[in-house]
Amino acid sequence: MLRWLLVLMCGSGWALATQADDTRSLVGQVVCSECWSEADRATTAYGTPTDLECALDCAEKGKPRALAVQEGDKTTLYLLYPGSYNPGKHAFLDMVPHRARVTGRVQSKGDRHLLFVDSIERLSAPVSQSKQDGMAPELELQDLSGALHRLSELKGQVVVVNFWATFCPPCLREMPMLAKLQRDYAAQHVQVLGVAVEPFERRMFVRQLAQQKQASFPIWIGASTQHMEAFGLGTALPGTALIGREGQIVARLVGELNEAQLRGLVDQAIARKP
Numbered sequence: 001m002l003r004w005l006l007v008l009m010c011g012s013g014w015a016l017a018t019q020a021d022d023t024r025s026l027v028g029q030v031v032c033s034e035c036w037s038e039a040d041r042a043t044t045a046y047g048t049p050t051d052l053e054c055a056l057d058c059a060e061k062g063k064p065r066a067l068a069v070q071e072g073d074k075t076t077l078y079l080l081y082p083g084s085y086n087p088g089k090h091a092f093l094d095m096v097p098h099r100a101r102v103t104g105r106v107q108s109k110g111d112r113h114l115l116f117v118d119s120i121e122r123l124s125a126p127v128s129q130s131k132q133d134g135m136a137p138e139l140e141l142q143d144l145s146g147a148l149h150r151l152s153e154l155k156g157q158v159v160v161v162n163f164w165a166t167f168c169p170p171c172l173r174e175m176p177m178l179a180k181l182q183r184d185y186a187a188q189h190v191q192v193l194g195v196a197v198e199p200f201e202r203r204m205f206v207r208q209l210a211q212q213k214q215a216s217f218p219i220w221i222g223a224s225t226q227h228m229e230a231f232g233l234g235t236a237l238p239g240t241a242l243i244g245r246e247g248q249i250v251a252r253l254v255g256e257l258n259e260a261q262l263r264g265l266v267d268q269a270i271a272r273k274p
Contacts, residue, residue, distance in 0.1 A: 025103040026078065026115070027123070028069035030095040033079055034058045036068060041075060047097035047236030048225055053167045055096045065092040067102050067115060076113060078106065083116035092120070094169045097236050098255050099123045122256070136161075136241065136249050137230045141195065141220040144203045144210075149220060151193075152247065158190045158269045159243040160262070163228050165197045166209050170256035171238040175213035177259050181266070182217045188270055189245075192217040197224060197237065244269050 031046050032055035039046075046068070055065070067078045080092050083104045087094075104117040139151035139161070151159070162178060164171035175194075182192040194215055196206050200222050210219050225235040232252050233239035242251040242265055250272065251265045 022106040022108075023104065023118075024106050024115075025101060026067060026069050027099065027101045028067040028078075030080070030092055030098055030100050031055070031066055031068050031077075032058045032063065032096060033066040033077060034063045036066065036077060041068070045235060047234070051097065052165070052237060055093065056167050059090040059093045065096060067100070078102075078113045078115035081114060081116050083118045085117045085119055092117075094173075095120065095122060098170070134249050135247050136243050139195070139220075139223075139227060141222045142200060144207045144219055144221060146200075149218075151243070154191055154193070154243075155247050156189070156245055158185075158188075158245060158266060160190065160192045160266065161195060161231065161241045161243060162192065162257075163195045163197055163223060163231075163233065163237060163239045165237055166202070166206060168237040172209070172213055174238060174257050175210070175215045177257065179214050179216045181259075181263065185266060185270075190266060190270070194219040195223045195227070196221040197228070198222070242266065242269055244272055 029046060032051070035051050035054040035058060036046060038054075059065075065080045067080055069076050069078060080102070082091055085104075100123060101121045102115060102117055103119045104115050107114045107116070136151060140148065142148055151161070160178070160181070162171075162174065164174070166172075178192050178194070182190070194210065194217055196219055198206055198221055203221055206219065206221055228235060228237075228239050231239070231241045231249065233241060233254055236254065238256060240253040240257060240262075241249050242253070242262075244250045250269050253262065253265075
């Protein structure tokens, strides 16, 4: 089917052009179209805390999100615009930096590709099971009052280590669910631990936001992407490691948590024999 588009004004007159509808279903990573080009993505993965903060800043400036799609040996960037699906202000910001399946109409002009979204689906967070002898690294950080803590002090409990940041919308969405998980499993010696990838100087803001989200579990602060990588989580927020009673990593979850999936893994960790 052809869609007529009024596209160009040539001199003193108007020209009509036609373009075929090109409806596709594409899978890729949702990124900020501005921040994506600031690094060589063949060697530098997108999704660091700096990338997420940049995406939020660019959204305030009206820069669009995009879908980075691997096509052969190159990546094509499709700028995302509402089609029949319209999420409103800061469209698709909450999907950054997750992988997603997007269906919609593509318009291309030279190297510029626009994708008018009819549907978008966040793909399931990848889960990696670890061997029982894969011990968690030591984590030594301050809480929001400045007291120093070590992860090894929690040995004997099942620990849900959730890396998050104030500028990460999916991280904030998870907090009420994690607080409920803490309440439901406290009697079974399960401890949720929120690890903020924020400098200690931002502790007051971190505290305020955690209180707003009813995060009743401990918050440690001062983590970096190096800490996340040490747990095998990569650098994209949020990231969660499930630690067994003996201090071993029994599962890693990258991306926004699915409550049923997380509870199933926690149940398995509780049932696991030393």
